Amino acid sequence: MNLLLTSAGRRGYLVNYFKEALGDEGEVHVGNSTNSTAMKYGDKSVITPLIYDDNYIPFLKNYCQLNHIDAIIPLFDIDLPILTNSKKEFNEIGVSVIVSSKEIIRICNDKWETYKFLISYDFQTPKVFLKISDALNAIEQGNIEFPLIIKPRWGMGSISIFEADNTNELEVLFEKAKKKIHDSYLSYESNQDNQLSVIIQEKLNGQEYGLDIINDLQGKYMNTIVKKKCAMRSGETDTAETVKDEAFELIGKKLGDITNHIGNLDVDAFIVEGVPYILEMNARFGGGYPFSHYAGVNLPKAIVSWLKQEKVDPAVLEAKIGVIGYKDIQIIGDEAINTIQKSEEAIHYRN
Incomplete structure (x- = not known):
């Protein structure tokens, strides 16, 4: 069995997890649009077209056929909608794409849609606004207060995230966020609605x-791993501890059953005065997955099985x-x- 991890970036640890899961029964191929550290760890590596390039899907299909790839596992948010829309094309050539449905990807990648989804199912979540005037009206009515968080509607990590302590900062940072989005790769998804590409969120x-x-490949709920975040760096978890929390486990099961997502749903959450809140959802392996893996969870092994x-022993997905x-x-x-660049095993794409 051969696997292709796309948009792998710096996630060399995931490459190693899948290599360990496969053992000597297959290869892990690593794809990225530029040279990246994760490519160092793959059995084979390939530089792909950019995700939004018209040649991206045809290139991946050709690569899969040439290298007898059985499944593609995307690791980057922007990759998800492109690959979920192309699932049928890959299935026709015998390649499984481990990605959730179009609707779930749409909801998870769009923080405004995430907010509407969560409140529609009665989850506690911070209030979100698309317009400055709506946020200021909520402040006047006593529903929220400064500081407020400004962030991209379609975004990830810590890109273009600001904290506003007053109205002047809110107005300035809101415009600054829009500009930074326009100048970054976030502009691609934000083109869906440039005028409403920033959200204002209750802190x-x-x-x-x-x-x-964790759900299986048919979207059936398997388990929820809860981690207390002890330290953060640039929007990702730096230190974490696995904990037992029945409230979050119930929330996890409810989300898994509702979404029928595939594989991992990475969720950011808070406990505020004893109440669990859901902040964001990412329908992929998140930056916090290594902490679950370190604690005994082996989702790559389960996916291979x-x-x-x-059948997968439930213990494989327990922390x-x-x-x-x-x-x-x-x-x-x-x-x-340089070894990756010159390797005869690597295929390189050039525009």
Whole structure:
């Protein structure tokens, strides 16, 4: 069995997890639009067209056929809508795409749609506004107060996120966020509605958590892993501890059953005065998954087994409680990247 991880970026750890899951029964191929550190770890690597390039899907299909790829696993939010829209094309050539439905990807990638979805199912979530006037009216009515968070409606990580302490800052930072979005790769999805590409969100004050909500490849709920976030860096979890929390586990099951998502649903959450809140959802492996893996969860192994039509022992998707993990930083020199560039096993795309 051969797997292709697309838009792998710096997630070399996921490449290694899948290599361990496959053992000597297949290869893990790594794709990215530019040279990246994750490519160092793949059995084979390939530089792809940009995600929004017209040649992207034809290139991937050709690559899959040439290299006998059985399944594609996308690792980047922008990749998800493109690949979910192309599932049928890949299925016709015998390639499974491990990605959720178009509707779930649409909801998770759009923070305004996420907000509407969560309140429609009675989840607690911070209030969200698309217009400054609506946020100011809510302040006047006493429904929210400064500070407020300004962030891209279609965005990820810590790009273009600001905190406004007053009306003047709100107006200035709102416009600044729009400009920074326009100048970044976030502009692609934001083109869906340039005038409403920024959201204003109520700031939550409480303990932050991360959830890995796991469904199988048919969208059946399996388990929820709850992690208490102890330290953050650039929008990603730096230190976390696996904990037992029945309230979040119930929320995880409800979300898994409603969404019928595929694989992992990465969820950012808070406890505010004893009440659990859902902040955001990402229908992919999130930056917090390594903490679940370190605590004993092995979703890559489960995915490989499901692709083989094999049953998965529930213990494979259970975490030990009280395990604390810390992210590390490694330096990879030019020689490693150059090895990828010159390798006869790598296929390179050039515009």
